[in-house]
Amino acid sequence: MTPAINLLEKQGVQFQILKFEHEPSQHGFANEAAEKLGLIAEQVFKTLLVEVDGVLNVAILPATRQVDLKAFAKACKGKKAIMADAKKAQTATGYLIGGISPFAQKKRFNTLLHSDAKKFGKIYVSAGKRGLEVEVAPEDLVRLCNAQFRPF
Secondary structure (H helix, E strand, O other), rough: OHHHHHHHOOOOOEEEEEEOOOOOOOHHHHHHHHHHOOOOOEEEEEEEEEEEEEEEEEEEOOOOOOOOOOHHHHOOOOOOOEOOOOOHHHHOOOOOOOOOOOOOOOOOOEEEEHHHHOOOOOEEEEEOOOOOOEOOOOHHHHHHHHOEEEOO
C-alpha cells in the first residue's frame, strides 16, 4: 500500500484502486493511465508541482490539459509561476514523478483542483506509484487535500 491509499482508508473515503503495467518509455503518465485503463482522458487528473513566486503549490488537472502558468499564478494570488524541478517535486512530496499523488504528501501545499473536476462524480488520480490510480469523488479530494476548485 502507498501512503495515499493508507490515508484514504484511514479517512473512510470511498475509492477504487486501478492498476496497469507502466511502460518505462512513457512520460505522459496520466494519458498512459487513461489509455491502458480505458478511461476518458478528461476524467484522469495529473498532479503537478508549480512554483509561484518561489513557493511550491500543487496543481491537479485533466490529463488533456497543460497548466496555464499565468492563470495558475493569478489563482494563487502570485505574479510568476514556473513548473517545479522534478527532483524538488519528488523530494517535497515523497513520491516519484509519474506517481505523485495529491494525497499524503510529505508536506501540505496550497492545492488547486482544476474546475473541470466538477463535471464528474468521480475522477482518477495517482495512488502514489506509477501504474496505480485511485477513483475518488472530487469533493473528497478537496476535503482531504484542503484544495480549492479553480480554472487554470
